Amino acid sequence: xxxxxxxxxxxxxxxxxxxxxxxxxxxxxxxxxxxxxxxxxxxxxxxxxxxxxxxxxxxxxxxxxxxxxxxxxxxxxxxxxxxxxxxxxxxxxxxxxxxxxxxxxxxxxxxxxxxxxxxxxxxxxxxxxxxxxxxxxxxxxxxxxxxxxxxxxxxxxxxxxxxxxxxxxxxxxxxxxxxxxxxxxxxxxxxxxxxxxxxxx
Numbered sequence: 001x002x003x004x005x006x007x008x009x010x011x012x013x014x015x016x017x018x019x020x021x022x023x024x025x026x027x028x029x030x031x032x033x034x035x036x037x038x039x040x041x042x043x044x045x046x047x048x049x050x051x052x053x054x055x056x057x058x059x060x061x062x063x064x065x066x067x068x069x070x071x072x073x074x075x076x077x078x079x080x081x082x083x084x085x086x087x088x089x090x091x092x093x094x095x096x097x098x099x100x101x102x103x104x105x106x107x108x109x110x111x112x113x114x115x116x117x118x119x120x121x122x123x124x125x126x127x128x129x130x131x132x133x134x135x136x137x138x139x140x141x142x143x144x145x146x147x148x149x150x151x152x153x154x155x156x157x158x159x160x161x162x163x164x165x166x167x168x169x170x171x172x173x174x175x176x177x178x179x180x181x182x183x184x185x186x187x188x189x190x191x192x193x194x195x196x197x198x199x200x201x
Contacts (some may be wrong), residue, residue: 001077021165035058035106059097064092067089092164098158105135110133111159135159
């Protein structure tokens with residue numbers, strides 16, 4: 001692997017995978033609405049059995065990830081090697097569609113429940129914050145995309161959730177005295193990522 005000492009391209013370490021973020025959001029949707037977790041489904045996932053006719057369920061997924069702010073922080077590590085960390089603040093657009101007889105009630109329940117701070121705690125632990133829960137829209141379509149014509153649900157309600165995701169906090173890092181490193185290298189504390197996140201949220 002290349003380093004700043006060897007030259008060549010440097011590959012940033014990946015953060016949370018898309019599947020992990022969607023799994024977390026799905027857990028929150030299920031927790032707030034009370035729907036069984038297997039009826040809150042990521043739109044891009046392993047195919048599952050179709051819900052029974054008359055069931056109320058949810059389909060959601062990240063459709064857009066836009067970067068609103070990035071910066072690079074340099075800091076020293078305990079081994080004296082030093083590291084650079086790319087801090088990225090991104091906006092996640094997450095449409096959610098509810099199908100079934102209670103679709104509108106579930107969409108409204110989710111919209112209201114997301115404004116309760118206790119319900120957002122799992123997201124906060126991953127440095128994800130709610131920006132907006134959009135309007136609840138009830139389109140005329142009565143079945144989910146890709147579902148056979150003979151499987152129909154009695155209603156559909158859509159809303160778009162917008163989240164902002166900040167950088168995760170690194171492990172605590174101590175400044176090294178007499179390390180011989182240039183003085184312009186920043187010492188990055190455990191609170192730096194959180195401060196960056198709060199500043200630009």
